[in-house]
Amino acid sequence: MTDLPCDTEGRCMVCKDVPPDCDVLLCNSCSSPWHMLCLHPPLESVPSGDWDCPDCCLSPLSSSFSLPPLASAAVDKPFQAPASEVVSRIRAIQADESLTEVEKAKRRQEIMSKGLNDTAGLLTRATPNGCPTKNGGGGNWNSTLKFLDQSLDCIFCMQLADRPVTTPCGHNFCLKCFQKWVGQGKKTCGKCRAAIPAKMASHPRINAALVIAIRMAKTAKSNGGPPKVYQHRDNDSRPDKCFTTSRAVKTGKANACSGKIFVTIPPDHFGPIPAENDPLRNQGVLVGESWEDRLECRQWGAHMPHVAGIAGQSDYGSQSVALSGGYEDDEDHGEWFLYTGSGGRDLSGNKRTNKEQSFDQKFDKMNEALRISCKQGYPVRVVRSHKEKRSCYAPETGVRYDGVYRIEKCWRKKGIQGYQVCRYLFVRCDNEPAPWTSDEQGDRPRPLPEIEELKIATDIFDRKLPPSWDFKECGEWGWMREAPPSRKTGKGSSESVQKRKQLSIQQRLLKEFGCGVCRKVLQQPLSMPCGHNFCKPCLDGAFGQQSTRERTGVSGRPLRTQKVMKRCPTCNADISDYLITPQINRQMEEVIQTLQDTPVVDHSIISDTDCMQGDQEGDVKDCSKPTSNLQKEQNETQAQGKNKPIPEAGKATLTGYSNSSKEPATAADVDKSHVHKRSCVDSEAEDHAVSLKPNGRGRVAKKARGNVTKLPPRITRTRLCNNGDATSKKLQLNGCPAMVEVSSDSDFE
């Protein structure tokens, strides 16, 4: 028989009666009220000295616990005061006949919670930005932890809060205790009786900062030091991004999905992303890492698709999923969840998503990919987005990597909206603990949860094969069979990706840092506002250094000086103003120098994507256009009052832009200060990529789903910067881009 205290309404949790005050005993340590007659053995009279309740006697933090110097400094008087004083104050309240029982309870709670409230303040001090500091080391560290340890107890079960949730009044509860409490219809805090907002009651969120604090407390207890804490990455460490539209420039985001991928895994890589595939940080993608949005998440390889919730291939398997609240049938229990397949929705009218289900889902496409991962027992990476509002386990902001799960079963059932949906049971199987638990270890194999809806399910699919990813004898999850070889690199392993990267540095150098005029590696690079780079000598040679021209009238009378029109050799943008005082891009120069100093390895193994595209695509070393002709051509163009395509432009194809986005990051990619990141050698190609769209949908002027308008083949309008501020139009003539009208330069802002 266990001993239980009185609840917040003063009712004994053993006999369920409200005992008279004379039969209530207050614990010296935790001040909780106990019904003396229901204790084991029952107490007939109030003990003469201080009395500790059974919980505190069992607890390692029993009455012998004394406040350490740091903590006590931060604590309010009542908590610091002798316990007898607290007891006497509470007794005084109990004896006050002017108070109702509810008021008494409230006051009692106030006294009892004072110290705890202040510990919340201490926690804040110890963990600015929600992340624990490590400077609490030494004596202070341990004392702080001890203190935290107690203050982080759940109000109900008195244990360190498991999956802690925090009410707006600042009290912490285990998620389960809290849900039980509100499930009983309680609408006030169990501690201080402050109202719990309905939203919080129905959708509590795990307090991530507390999870870390509790884990630290635990780890420190066993290891004597603070554990490693994963912090949110800010954008400072992000290399530059790819801008194409003016709107994208504003936000710096819209086209970031073409931004660098920082990890060297192929897109069809299964399982966690290890340190060896993280050349920038050499730590891999860690459980609990979070990013601002899906675009940034993509850059770290946790979940590659920018919109879709499922990454995978229908004949190969699914590598990752996102829980973003897009499908209302989803059900999240943290260590396991029920996921809904994709499809079944009407996406006509150029929509990306649609909440309305309008037909049945089938096990095809991505849904089939998930089923293959289920069949094979592959590890599937899971990210949770803040957009999932119904789950307690979703992050408050951004997108978080939560580790790998296995799909144990899948089936179909009628969804909430009445159409058949594919369902998947995901169960966590990661070596690192989940972001919401304070466990120090990762998952252990656990029994499958009971799924009610299986009773009404159809097309139930269970794994027959032993899983590819399983818990090994060594006590860790890992591959039991060889991980499926990547089909994207053609080489199979992440090592080859690494190797490829190493081997191609020289090529990359040429590709990333080629001059748009001489096509050699840039010397004294000048970066134009339009994003194209040229050697300073090349531009000087092409335009001369004069920015204005003196003129004389017919009579020999001097006229106003005229500005010399200078246009970007690649995209024809007006760069006259920029060339008045051109600044050499020193950072780029340094990166080029560094790359040039890197020893060359065997070139024969370089993959085709790394190689330059050969003659027909504009070889870097091909100086086919003498720079001296350039100015002549420009002048002619101006003289005729219209723009002509530049001859090489037609030669180039869509290489640099779209390929580089798929390729692993290089040392060159870390050139943070350089805004214009795209290939210069393939700059014409790149221009195509922008105007044609890298996926080759260039001929589509405006696409309304199911109603694609095709324009005539010879003259194709490929781009209309028409986001409310129409800026420029480009015509494509026989595959050569030519600017026909530039009403403003906002393209480059």
Place this chain on the structure above:
DNA sequence: GGGCCCGCAGGG
């Protein structure tokens, strides 16, 4: 906060 719009990646 909801509707609308659309760039983009990647599957098929």
Place this chain on the structure above:
DNA sequence: CCCTGCGGGCCC
């Protein structure tokens, strides 16, 4: 080449 997609910004 077309289709799909649990985004994200902007406008209202």
